[in-house]
Amino acid sequence: xxxxxxxxxxxxxxxxxxxxxxxxxxxxxxxxxxxxxxxxxxxxxxxxxxxxxxxxxxxxxxxxxxxxxxxxxxxxxxxxxxxxxxxxxxxxxxxxxxxxxxxxxxxxxxxxxxxxxxxxxxxxxxxxxxxxxxxxxxxxxxxxxxxxxxxxxxxxxxxxxxxxxxxxxxxxxxxxxxxxxxxxxxxxxxxxxxxxxxxxxxxxxxxxxxxxxxxxxxxxxxxxxxxxxxxxxxxxxxxxxxxxxx
Amino acid sequence: xxxxxxxxxxxxxxxxxxxxxxxxxxxxxxxxxxxxxxxxxxxxxxxxxxxxxxxxxxxxxxxxxxxxxxxxxxxxxxxxxxxxxxxxxxxxxxxxxxxxxxxxxxxxxxxxxxxxxxxxxxxxxxxxxxxxxxxxxxxxxxxxxxxxxxxxxxxxxxxxxxxxxxxxxxxxxxxxxxxxxxxxxxxxxxxxxxxxxxxxxxxxxxxxxxxxxxxxxxxxxxxxxxxxxxxxxxxxxxxxxxxxxxxxxxxxxxxxxxxxxxxxxxxxxxxxxxxxxxxxxxxxxxxxxxxxxxxxxxxxxxxxxxxxxxxxxxxxxxxxxxxxxxxxxxxxxxxxxxxxxxxxxxxxxxxxxxxxxxxxxxxxxxxxxxxxxxxxxxxxxxxxxxxxxxxxxxxxxxxxxxxxxxxxxxxxxxxxxxxxxxxxxxxxxxxxxxxxxxxxxxxxxxxxxxxxxxxxxxxxxxxxxxxxxxxxx
Numbered sequence: 146x147x148x149x150x151x152x153x154x155x156x157x158x159x160x161x162x163x164x165x166x167x168x169x170x171x172x173x174x175x176x177x178x179x180x181x182x183x184x185x186x187x188x189x190x191x192x193x194x195x196x197x198x199x200x201x202x203x204x205x206x207x208x209x210x211x212x213x214x215x216x217x218x219x220x221x222x223x224x225x226x227x228x229x230x231x232x233x234x235x236x237x238x239x240x241x242x243x244x245x246x247x248x249x250x251x252x253x254x255x256x257x258x259x260x261x262x263x264x265x266x267x268x269x270x271x272x273x274x275x276x277x278x279x280x281x282x283x284x285x286x287x288x289x290x291x292x293x294x295x296x297x298x299x300x301x302x303x304x305x306x307x308x309x310x311x312x313x314x315x316x317x318x319x320x321x322x323x324x325x326x327x328x329x330x331x332x333x334x335x336x337x338x339x340x341x342x343x344x345x346x347x348x349x350x351x352x353x354x355x356x357x358x359x360x361x362x363x364x365x366x367x368x369x370x371x372x373x374x375x376x377x378x379x380x381x382x383x384x385x386x387x388x389x390x391x
Numbered sequence: 392x393x394x395x396x397x398x399x400x401x402x403x404x405x406x407x408x409x410x411x412x413x414x415x416x417x418x419x420x421x422x423x424x425x426x427x428x429x430x431x432x433x434x435x436x437x438x439x440x441x442x443x444x445x446x447x448x449x450x451x452x453x454x455x456x457x458x459x460x461x462x463x464x465x466x467x468x469x470x471x472x473x474x475x476x477x478x479x480x481x482x483x484x485x486x487x488x489x490x491x492x493x494x495x496x497x498x499x500x501x502x503x504x505x506x507x508x509x510x511x512x513x514x515x516x517x518x519x520x521x522x523x524x525x526x527x528x529x530x531x532x533x534x535x536x537x538x539x540x541x542x543x544x545x546x547x548x549x550x551x552x553x554x555x556x557x558x559x560x561x562x563x564x565x566x567x568x569x570x571x572x573x574x575x576x577x578x579x580x581x582x583x584x585x586x587x588x589x590x591x592x593x594x595x596x597x598x599x600x601x602x603x604x605x606x607x608x609x610x611x612x613x614x615x616x617x618x619x620x621x622x623x624x625x626x627x628x629x630x631x632x633x634x635x636x637x638x639x640x641x642x643x644x645x646x647x648x649x650x651x652x653x654x655x656x657x658x659x660x661x662x663x664x665x666x667x668x669x670x671x672x673x674x675x676x677x678x679x680x681x682x683x684x685x686x687x688x689x690x691x692x693x694x695x696x697x698x699x700x701x702x703x704x705x706x707x708x709x710x711x712x713x714x715x716x717x718x719x720x721x722x723x724x725x726x727x728x729x730x731x732x733x734x735x736x737x738x739x740x741x742x743x744x745x746x747x748x749x750x751x752x753x754x755x756x757x758x759x760x761x762x763x764x765x766x767x768x769x770x771x772x773x774x775x776x777x778x779x780x781x782x783x784x785x786x787x788x789x790x791x792x793x794x795x796x797x798x799x800x801x802x803x804x805x806x807x808x809x810x811x812x813x814x815x816x817x818x819x820x821x822x823x824x825x826x827x828x829x830x831x832x833x834x835x836x837x838x839x840x841x842x843x844x845x846x847x848x849x850x851x852x853x854x855x856x857x858x859x860x861x862x863x864x
Contacts, residue, residue, distance in 0.1 A: 152850050154800070158814050159843070161850035180854060183803040191793050193754060195776030195785070199797035206801060234770075287756035316713045320753025322789075325835035327751050329404050332839025333717050334753075363840030366826060375843075 148176040148259075149214030151207075153224045154186040155355040163355060166383035167220040167256055173383075174264040181210040188235075189227045193321050197235065204232050205242065208249055216263065217253040220379045222285020223354050225255040230288045255285055256379055257294040257353060269301050271384035275348035276306040277376075280338065280361070281314045282354040295353060295378045302381065310345035312337075319360040335364035342373060349374035351381055392507050392539060394740055395724035399747040403722040412549055416719050419548050423710035426654025427761070433656060434646065444647050445765040447640045448701035451632075455692060458601050458634045459683065466604030469666025471679040478686060479509030485682050486511060486593070486626060487518050493624050493678060495520070495591040501608070501615035502526035503595030504543050504704065505628050505684050507726045508739070511593070512537065522593075523585040525614040527578055531555055534562045541720030543727060544652050544706040549719050582614070592618035592676065596629035597648065597703070598641045599681070605665040606681060607641050609649065609658040616662050625664070625676035631683050632692075632700040638663070644703055647763035651705035687739040695778075696771040699734045701764040708758035708768060714751060723748060730758035730768040737775055746784050749775035810849050818847035 148171055152164045171178045188203030207228070211217045219225040229250045236242040260266040277299065285291035299305055318324065318334025325331075338361060342350045350373060352358060362375040380386050395402065406412055431437045451458050463473045476482040482505070489495070498515055500522060506512070512533070515522040524533040528547035532538040535558055540546030547555070552571055559577055560567040568574050594615050598607040606627040608615045619625045635641045649655045668675030691700055709715040709729025720728035725736050725745070733748035754769040762768065779785055799806050820827045821844020829837045836842060 154810075157850040158810050158817075159845045161846060161848065161853050164850040164854070182851065182855075185800040185803055185806050186796070188797075188800075191797055193773060193776070194789070194793055195773070195778070195780035196793050196797070197777050197780075199793060202797060203800055283753065283755035283757075287760055314757075316753050316755035316757065318713070318753060320755070323750070323753050325833050326789075327400070327403070328835025328838050329407055330714055330717060330751070331753075331835070333407055334713050335840060337717075359843055360840065362843045363826075363836070366841045366843075367839065 146176050146216070147214050148178050148216045148218050149211040150178050150180045151187070151211065151217055151219035151221075151224060151228070152180065152184060153219055153221045153355065155359075156220060159359065160355055160377070162385050163220050163377045163379055166377065166379035166385040167218070169270065169383040169385065170256070170260060170266070170379060171218065173270060174260060174266045176264065179214055184210050187224045187227045189224065189231075190321055192227065192231060192235065201235050204235055204246070208232070208242075208245055212245055212249050215252065216259065217249060218256055218259045219253075220256045220377065221354050222255045222282050222289045222291050223356060225253050226284035226288035229253045255289045255291050255353065257298055258289060258291050260382075261294040261297055266298065267301075269298060269382045271382045271386070272303045272305075273349070273381055273386070274304040276308045276346065277349045277351045277381070278308050278310045278342055278345040278347035279313060279378075280310070280317065280342070280350055280352040280357065282352055282357045283316050285353050286314060291353065295351070298382055299351065299378070308345045308347050310341040310347070310350075312341050315341075317357045317360050319356045321356065324360060331360070332364065335360050336368070339364050339368055339370065343370065347373065349376050349381070351376050351378050353378045392510055392726050394744060396736060396740065396745040396748060397724070399722060399724055399751060402724060403718040403751075406718045406722050411551065411554075412719055415549055415551050416716060419545065420710065420716050423654070423706075427651060427707060427710070428654075430650035430654040430656060434650070440643065440647060441763055441765055444644055444703075444763055445701065447635065447643060448703070448764050449698075451634055451636065452692065452697065452700050455631065455634070458636060459631060461636075462599050462601040462604060462634050464604070465602065466666070466681055469604050471604060471666050471681055474680060474682045476682050476684045476686070479684075482506070482509040482628060482682055482684055482686070483511055483514035485680075486628075487514065489624065489626055489680055490515075490518070490520060490591055493590075495624060497585070497589045498522040498591040498593050499585050499589030499618050499622060500524050500529070501592075501594040501610065501618045502529050502546065503593065503628055504540070504726055505595055505630055505686075506593065507540065508684075508686055511628070523582070523589065525582050525585065525612075525618060526610070527575065527612055530578060530582065531558065534558065539721065540726075541728065542706060542709065543704055549721065586617045586621055589618070589622045590624065592620075592622040592625045594618055594625070594627050596627045596633055596681070598644065599629060599634040600638055600641055600663070601634055602637045603665050605638070605663050607635075608662040608664070609645070609660065610662075611653070611655075611659045613660045616660055619662060619664055619676060620674045623676060624678045624680070626680045626682060627664070628682045628684060631685055631688050632702075644763075648703050648705050651707040651761065651763040687735075691735065691738045694738065695774040696734055696738065698766050699731065699738075699771055701766055702731050702735075703764060705763055707761040707763065708766075711757045711761045712752075713755060713757065714753070730772070731766070734766075734768060734771045734775065742775070742778060742782060743784060746779055749779070807849070807851055811852060814845040814849055815847055817845050820844060
């Protein structure tokens with residue numbers, strides 16, 4: 146089984162450990178992992194900003210890079226959602242591309258969804274002594290149906306306790322360029338998310354999208370919270386955190 | 392209504408600082424969201440009912456002209472006069488003509504958002520007539536110098552009972568009340584007088600029934616019943632998209648409308664008004680008019696966002712929108728706030744003046760997940776964004792930034808080099824704390840948040856190094 150890892154541009158730049166954690170989990174599950182070296186961005190920033198042409202160009206490039214793989218897996222509900230649900234819409238008027246896009250979309254998975262549904266991972270390398278709360282990032286939840294999968298995987302981590310926060314499914318306010326264009330509204334949304342996280346008494350908030358992580362961590366620290374860790378679910382499952390790997 | 396959509400950012404900023412409003416919004420959010428969640432559990436198959444509702448509405452829109460003609464024919468057969476209004480001004484003109492024809496002096500009005508589009512109340516008053524809003528929320532706003540509604544089904548949602556109490560005491564000259572029941576009783580006593588003296592009843596329509604030519608209305612206060620049966624003339628004003636083929640289909644929509652809106656299985660009152668009072672009948676108006684309003688709706692029908700016309704105005708999208716929940720309806724600056732408002736407002740008043748609205752969304756999808764007629768609201772917001780790019784309405788910096796990003800991301804070697812440099816600069820900016828506190832080009836971010844700084848090397852660099860090391864061992 147050849148799995149193409151879509152690292153995502155944010156992970157590539159802002160937190161490479163998530164990419165390595167995803168790699169480790171996929172390899173632990175026995176997958177042969179291919180990391181196309183020329184991959185850059187899935188085109189979502191342009192797509193959500195109304196730049197359809199730019200988005201199509203980057204989408205076509207990504208299809209080229211990943212279509213030979215048996216699966217495309219991304220440690221992001223947002224980027225995998227882009228490929229799975231939005232690429233077909235982008236090429237709706239281009240029959241030859243649409244067939245290739247649809248084929249790729251059909252084998253595209255968010256990481257935890259893939260680990261649970263496809264490779265049915267039994268044991269995970271990570272361990273965590275403490276309580277975590279899980280934030281459901283919007284695209285993962287509503288486009289990719291990711292809800293039970295990360296929780297099922299977290300339950301396999303020795304030492305972990307899950308404490309659900311209130312309004313776990315409410316948007317953290319990131320929204321890509323929204324976070325800069327409408328910074329005040331975005332910050333307020335992040336602030337409410339942070340309050341719910343703190344109220345859950347968890348030692349760490351765990352989630353599956355780096356954009357939301359940067360938003361939440363940025364707001365937590367600005368609020369003066371130095372205590373609550375912000376972890377990607379892959380980092381925790383792979384044991385690629387300060388808490389120690391196996 | 393006065394257009395203030397161009398001040399969206401400033402207005403939202405003010406609303407974020409308004410502590411009383413924040414308290415009021417938070418309170419209503421809890422009620423709306425929780426009650427809807429409970430109410431939809433009563434349905435055996437909520438998702439299948441949504442599918443049915445979607446297809447009922449879509450079937451109408453696919454042949455809207457035909458269904459409108461069928462409605463018109465059946466309404467006329469029962470003595471109702473059907474009038475068409477292409478613009479908001481025409482709506483007002485029709486109403487004033489009707490008033491003049493029948494010598495009417497005082498309008499009593501049930502809630503109608505369509506009439507807000509044309510500021511009908513002001514037109515009526517300018518013509519020397521009196522008009523009284525009878526929906527409690529609308530009444531509160533009217534006596535507060537015509538404050539605009541902030542929600543399509545709960546227009547005074549932004550007000551606390553303390554604010555209403557002070558307003559009533561001031562306007563009615565009564566002692567301030569503390570309980571909601573007392574306040575309602577006071578409003579009821581004031582409104583009763585008006586019901587008995589009004590000669591023109593004005594309402595909206597939740598649906599128009601094509602097969603019977605009926606106007607279908609839901610309310611909780613019974614005010615629409617009084618407005619349509621006591622005065623001698625009833626005028627219903629509604630958008631052309633509100634037609635539904637049969638009563639059977641309207642009842643399917645009703646099951647979703649009230650549950651999605653207020654979390655009720657059904658509203659306290661459902662009025663189905665079919666024609667004028669017949670010989671020997673006790674209830675009903677002597678003259679009934681239906682004004683079918685276009686005001687941009689046929690433009691929507693011909694556009695990429697046409698699915699927005701399926702809307703049955705339940706308000707669930709705004710109740711569940713995290714942006715609306717934080718800034719309230721007034722920030723949006725026109726009649727329809729929230730996600731559905733951000734889709735239809737640019738079509739009704741112009742993309743240029745309402746450019747912020749489609750962009751002021753995280754596209755989180757919460758709205759689409761609750762919409763009873765499955766309007767893909769985030770997709771439609773995105774369509775508007777595409778239109779704005781096509782029309783060159785986006786700021787230069789944004790356009791250049793996006794173009795540069797696409798250009799760079801299409802060139803992997805250059806991209807790799809640029810990101811290597813970028814993450815090193817960001818790491819340096821983050822200092823020993825590993826956080827960036829201020830970024831001039833992204834102050835929108837850093838005004839309210841830190842930016843966690845990157846580790847200083849890209850994944851691709853580290854991965855390549857790891858592969859090289861792997862080969863050597």
